[in-house]
Amino acid sequence: MMTKEHSPAFLSIDKWKSEFPSLVAAFSTKNGGVSQGSFRSLNVGLHVNDMDESVIRNREILSEACSSNLSQWVFADQVHGSAIKRTGHFDRGKGTLSYQEALPETDGLWTMERNVFLSLCFADCVPIYFVEPQTQFIGIAHAGWKGTVQNIAGRMINEAIEAGVAIGQIQAFIGPSIGDCCYVVDDIVIQEVKNCLSEMFHSSFSKQSKGQYTLDLKAVNEQLLLNAGLAKEQIAISSYCTSCEESLFFSHRKDKGKTGRMAAVIGWKE
Ligand SMILES: [Zn+2]
Numbered sequence: 001m002m003t004k005e006h007s008p009a010f011l012s013i014d015k016w017k018s019e020f021p022s023l024v025a026a027f028s029t030k031n032g033g034v035s036q037g038s039f040r041s042l043n044v045g046l047h048v049n050d051m052d053e054s055v056i057r058n059r060e061i062l063s064e065a066c067s068s069n070l071s072q073w074v075f076a077d078q079v080h081g082s083a084i085k086r087t088g089h090f091d092r093g094k095g096t097l098s099y100q101e102a103l104p105e106t107d108g109l110w111t112m113e114r115n116v117f118l119s120l121c122f123a124d125c126v127p128i129y130f131v132e133p134q135t136q137f138i139g140i141a142h143a144g145w146k147g148t149v150q151n152i153a154g155r156m157i158n159e160a161i162e163a164g165v166a167i168g169q170i171q172a173f174i175g176p177s178i179g180d181c182c183y184v185v186d187d188i189v190i191q192e193v194k195n196c197l198s199e200m201f202h203s204s205f206s207k208q209s210k211g212q213y214t215l216d217l218k219a220v221n222e223q224l225l226l227n228a229g230l231a232k233e234q235i236a237i238s239s240y241c242t243s244c245e246e247s248l249f250f251s252h253r254k255d256k257g258k259t260g261r262m263a264a265v266i267g268w269k270e
Pocket of ligand 1: 181182242
């Protein structure tokens with residue numbers, strides 16, 4: 001479903017690549033960059049105590065590999081919330097060279113403009129990509145468990161509808177994230193998951209021991225997209241687990257917090 005590109009390694013969504021040749025929809029790996037130590041090597045997070053010069057160089061490497069220029073990218077200050085912002089040319093370059101200039105307290109971005117590359121940082125949380133070709137609506141959302149239970153996925157669909165997008169034409173892609181093979185949570189999280197989903201759908205988690213559950217955050221987000229009105233055929237899901245695939249990804253859980261970040265990016269090329 002996602003395949004590795006040539007150097008530097010990043011993943012792109014196969015189906016969209018053939019269907020929308022001018023769309024860039026990519027998820028970076030940890031390979032092909034210049035960072036050292038825990039951030040080796042393609043860390044794109046400016047907020048994780050890596051050297052800024054290395055992160056910026058990594059972002060340049062990635063943006064060039066994605067047939068774009070870093071000055072066309074937009075980054076956000078992600079806070080595990082559900083705020084979504086419409087962006088465009090006026091925001092290009094924000095947060096690319098300095099974390100302070102990223103769009104404040106934002107976990108979802110969308111636009112209908114070309115040559116604006118929406119980017120968010122990940123290390124286990126769920127990236128959700130959106131595209132609707134008629135209006136050229138594109139969006140990206142950051143859904144850890146907090147953003148997930150605040151229904152950032154459904155909120156993005158609502159914003160698209162309000163912007164005039166036909167819901168039946170939207171395609172969503174749930175990208176690489178920590179899988180239920182590796183993601184263990186407690187009762188507090190499970191209660192929030194139960195609250196955000198309808199009663200009949202609780203197969204996204206399973207009890208392992210007292211107060212310990214494995215949770216499939218991709219499945220929860222899929223259900224939230226279905227609840228928001230998407231049909232199953234409009235949603236595709238990556239099978240990659242960021243914790244299992246240690247040769248490809250940084251993992252916040254596996255690396256015990258001291259690690260780099262991957263970027264999820266979406267944008268229309270010239
Ligand atoms: Zn796993």
